[in-house]
Amino acid sequence: MNVIKLVSRLRGDGVFRATRGFSSETTIKTNYENISWPEPEIEDVKKQLRELEGGRVTLYKDETNGIAQLCIDHVEKKNSLSGKMMVEFHEAISTLEKWETGKGVLLFSKGDTFCSGGYLETVKALSAPEGGFRMSALMQDAVMRLRNLPLISVAVIHGQALGGGAELTLCTDFRLCTPKSEIGFVQARMGITTGWGGGLLLKKLVGHPKALDIMLTSRRLKLDEIKALGLVDGIVNPDGRLNESSQWLNSKVEHLPVSVVHAVKKNVLSSSFYEERQIFGGVWGGPSHLEKLAQNIKHN
Numbered sequence: 001m002n003v004i005k006l007v008s009r010l011r012g013d014g015v016f017r018a019t020r021g022f023s024s025e026t027t028i029k030t031n032y033e034n035i036s037w038p039e040p041e042i043e044d045v046k047k048q049l050r051e052l053e054g055g056r057v058t059l060y061k062d063e064t065n066g067i068a069q070l071c072i073d074h075v076e077k078k079n080s081l082s083g084k085m086m087v088e089f090h091e092a093i094s095t096l097e098k099w100e101t102g103k104g105v106l107l108f109s110k111g112d113t114f115c116s117g118g119y120l121e122t123v124k125a126l127s128a129p130e131g132g133f134r135m136s137a138l139m140q141d142a143v144m145r146l147r148n149l150p151l152i153s154v155a156v157i158h159g160q161a162l163g164g165g166a167e168l169t170l171c172t173d174f175r176l177c178t179p180k181s182e183i184g185f186v187q188a189r190m191g192i193t194t195g196w197g198g199g200l201l202l203k204k205l206v207g208h209p210k211a212l213d214i215m216l217t218s219r220r221l222k223l224d225e226i227k228a229l230g231l232v233d234g235i236v237n238p239d240g241r242l243n244e245s246s247q248w249l250n251s252k253v254e255h256l257p258v259s260v261v262h263a264v265k266k267n268v269l270s271s272s273f274y275e276e277r278q279i280f281g282g283v284w285g286g287p288s289h290l291e292k293l294a295q296n297i298k299h300n
């Protein structure tokens with residue numbers, strides 16, 4: 001049994017770290033002999049995956065309330081993600097990283113399925129082992145960067161979220177579900193395991209034994225179990241779920257200036273007192289702080 005060396009992507013909140021230029025290594029044992037894949041350049045992976053067509057991922061930034069809508073749209077194939085959609089997802093997150101006036105982002109899907117994972121045409125085209133490794137590199141990078149945005153992120157889950165789709169439900173700060181939400185980590189049943197960051201995120205959210213059980217059984221979690229696991233932050237109606245989710249998110253951020261929303265999010269992501277005081281120093285004595293001090297606010 002040989003060893004593949006992978007660059008660890010642990011960062012920020014203890015889940016993911018920066019992709020490139022980070023030197024710690026993780027070793028993973030596989031059944032493949034004499035394979036040692038180089039860490040791929042994300043731009044090279046994008047070039048390859050862009051050719052694998054189907055569906056679209058779109059981004060709409062609402063400047064009036066600072067809430068963006070990131071939409072998965074491949075309805076006829078149950079919102080499975082083609083290679084091109086993975087690239088669009090990654091690029092949308094790069095755009096959001098530059099959105100200085102944004103406060104939040106909703107990740108949602110058209111139709112009656114949240115996401116049925118990898119588009120099988122794309123999966124087949126990438127089915128040689130290194131293909132999966134490269135797709136995983138792109139999707140983990142996207143998920144890591146989405147988690148690390150200073151925006152408050154919410155997944156609006158309606159219908160089934162399977163395989164990679166289940167993984168995407170965990171990459172946001174909050175989850176809003178409809179009564180028909182279903183999450184299935186079906187990867188083991190497909191002869192694989194998570195590759196879009198979901199294994200680590202599931203363990204972080206529900207704990208080690210429950211994550212193992214959910215992934216080994218590949219069972220589809222219905223709303224009651226999703227709630228019992230503490231994964232649901234609110235329930236929305238299937239019709240009008242986007243508006244309701246937008247209002248839900250807006251109610252948390254509308255009273256705060258962008259600088260404070262970003263500072264709070266960065267603080268929750270931070271992993272040291274040092275980082276906290278850097279973030280704190282960025283808002284202390286700023287316009288919002290001085291304005292609030294002048295108001296002599298009482299919290300009773």
Ligand SMILES: CC[C@H](C(=O)O)C(=O)SCCNC(=O)CCNC(=O)[C@H](O)C(C)(C)COP(=O)(O)OP(=O)(O)OC[C@H]1O[C@@H](n2cnc3c(N)ncnc32)[C@H](O)[C@@H]1OP(=O)(O)O
Pocket residue numbers: 076077078080113116117118119120121123160162163164165186187190193194195196
């Ligand atoms: C790390 C990620 C990993 C990966 O592979 O990259 C994974 O995501 S593993 C999980 C991969 N996903 C699946 O295995 C899901 C397979 N699909 C289903 O189980 C069902 O289609 C389901 C439950 C999503 C919906 O079932 P339903 O009976 O309601 O509808 P249909 O099966 O008739 O689906 C309609 C239409 O969509 C096509 N479809 C569904 N999922 C996929 C997919 N992932 N890729 C490609 N196409 C998909 C299905 O074939 C039908 O197409 P049609 O042309 O109408 O026959």
